[in-house]
Amino acid sequence: MKKTNNIILETxxxxxxxxxVLYSVYIFTAGHYYPGGGFIGGLMxxxxxxxxxxxxxxxxxxxxxxxxxxxxTAIGLLFAIGTSAGSLFFNVPFLTHAFTHVELPVLGDLSLxxxxxxxxxxxxxxxxxxxxxxxxxxxxE
Amino acid sequence: MLDIVIRxxxxxxxxxMLGLIYRVIKxxxxxxxVIALDAVGVNLVxxxxxxxxxxxxxxxxxxxxxxxxxxxxxxxxxxxxxxxxVIIERDSHR
Numbered sequence: 331m332k333k334t335n336n337i338i339l340e341t342x343x344x345x346x347x348x349x350x351v352l353y354s355v356y357i358f359t360a361g362h363y364y365p366g367g368g369f370i371g372g373l374m375x376x377x378x379x380x381x382x383x384x385x386x387x388x389x390x391x392x393x394x395x396x397x398x399x400x401x402x403t404a405i406g407l408l409f410a411i412g413t414s415a416g417s418l419f420f421n422v423p424f425l426t427h428a429f430t431h432v433e434l435p436v437l438g439d440l441s442l443x444x445x446x447x448x449x450x451x452x453x454x455x456x457x458x459x460x461x462x463x464x465x466x467x468x469x470x471e
Numbered sequence: 472m473l474d475i476v477i478r479x480x481x482x483x484x485x486x487x488m489l490g491l492i493y494r495v496i497k498x499x500x501x502x503x504x505v506i507a508l509d510a511v512g513v514n515l516v517x518x519x520x521x522x523x524x525x526x527x528x529x530x531x532x533x534x535x536x537x538x539x540x541x542x543x544x545x546x547x548x549x550x551x552x553x554x555x556x557v558i559i560e561r562d563s564h565r
Contacts, residue, residue, distance in 0.1 A: 346543075
């Protein structure tokens with residue numbers, strides 16, 4: 331393996347990574363009214379982390395983002411089950427969601443829905459599973 | 472008028488994609504095929520934009536950015552594989 335210097339890719343990454351992560355957050359939050367949602371948002375976030383992995387290497391990325399992706403998957407499943415089982419405390423069937431309108435000083439009229447928390451669980455599970463698969467294959471000799 | 476112009480533009484993009492697919496099949500070396508596939512992705516962005524004008528819909532505008540990002544990541548991964556023989560290194564500073 332010859333010594334290479336990929337400074338163009340590293341400089342481009344610094345500009346692009348911000349936009350990819352911002353786009354994935356946008357597509358996650360817009361999922362209720364527009365195309366998108368937790369699945370595609372999680373896939374785009376893991377795409378950004380894959381771009382980091384391609385530019386640097388596994389050890390550097392593990393130092394930048396010290397995350398165990400199996401725990402992320404477990405947290406996502408906990409979010410999904412928690413928001414589904416939370417409805418049982420209010421004497422309504424499993425997976426019943428609720429929403430309300432909240433008036434906040436800066437943001438104005440917000441419609442907050444518990445389905446967003448369920449979607450956040452989907453997001454975490456997708457990021458965790460995708461990154462576990464890719465890192466496990468990448469660490470293999 | 473705009474409708475006819477968009478149909479002609481779609482036809483031109485399709486012809487360009489046919490030429491690129493000829494290069495993907497025939498390309499003598501692997502880098503020719505990779506660059507042709509990257510250009511197919513760019514043409515796909517153009518076709519998606521034109522189709523969203525034809526259908527009077529803004530639901531495909533996220534797809535355009537998505538195709539751009541995915542084509543970039545795929546091309547970078549192929550380029551790194553061709554240069555170093557490995558896509559994800561374990562430790563590059565050893």
